[in-house]
Amino acid sequence: MRRLERLALAIVLLVVVGIPAAVLSYQALGRGGRDDILVVIRTAERGGFSPSRIVVRQGQRVRLRLLAEDVTHGFQLLHFGVDAGAIKTGTIKTVEFTADKTGEFPFYCSVRCSALHMALMGTLIVEP
Ligand SMILES: [Cu+2]
Numbered sequence: 001m002r003r004l005e006r007l008a009l010a011i012v013l014l015v016v017v018g019i020p021a022a023v024l025s026y027q028a029l030g031r032g033g034r035d036d037i038l039v040v041i042r043t044a045e046r047g048g049f050s051p052s053r054i055v056v057r058q059g060q061r062v063r064l065r066l067l068a069e070d071v072t073h074g075f076q077l078l079h080f081g082v083d084a085g086a087i088k089t090g091t092i093k094t095v096e097f098t099a100d101k102t103g104e105f106p107f108y109c110s111v112r113c114s115a116l117h118m119a120l121m122g123t124l125i126v127e128p
Helices: 002-032
Strands: 034-041 053-057 061-068 073-077 082-087 092-098 103-108 121-127
Touching: 034 073, 061 073, 061 082, 073 092, 082 092
Parallel strands: 034 061, 053 121
Antiparallel strands: 061 092, 073 082, 073 103, 103 121
16 A cells, blocks of 8 residues: 555656656756857947847747846847836846747837937847
8 A cells, every 4th residue: 555655656756756847847858948048238329239130949948048238228028018117237047038020119218218219129030
C-alpha cells in the first residue's frame, strides 16, 4: 500500500512538474528560442534608440532590456501590447512579447524626455 502511494506520488509529481518543464524547454528551443536584446535609450539629440532597428523572426519570444541612459524615458510597442511605462535614468526595465505577426512596427518613447521627444522612435521588423 505504501509502495503504491509512493508510486502514485511519483506519477503525480512527474505530471505536475515534468509536463510544464517539457513545454517550457520545447518553447525555448522551438522557432529560434528567445532573444535577449539590450536597447539603450538616449534623447534624440544624443542619438535616440540603439539599436533603432530591431530584427526578429515571426514566432520568436523576444525579451528587450531597456536601459534609459541619460534621462527618464519610456517605451511603447503598441502593436504587441508592450508599454514599459517610465524607465528611470540609469535603470533597466525588461519587457517580453511574442513576435506573432510579420511586418514593420514602430516603437516610441512615451515620456516627454527632451525637445525632440516626438522624434524618439524606432522600428521592430518581424521577418517570416
Ligand atoms: Cu521621450
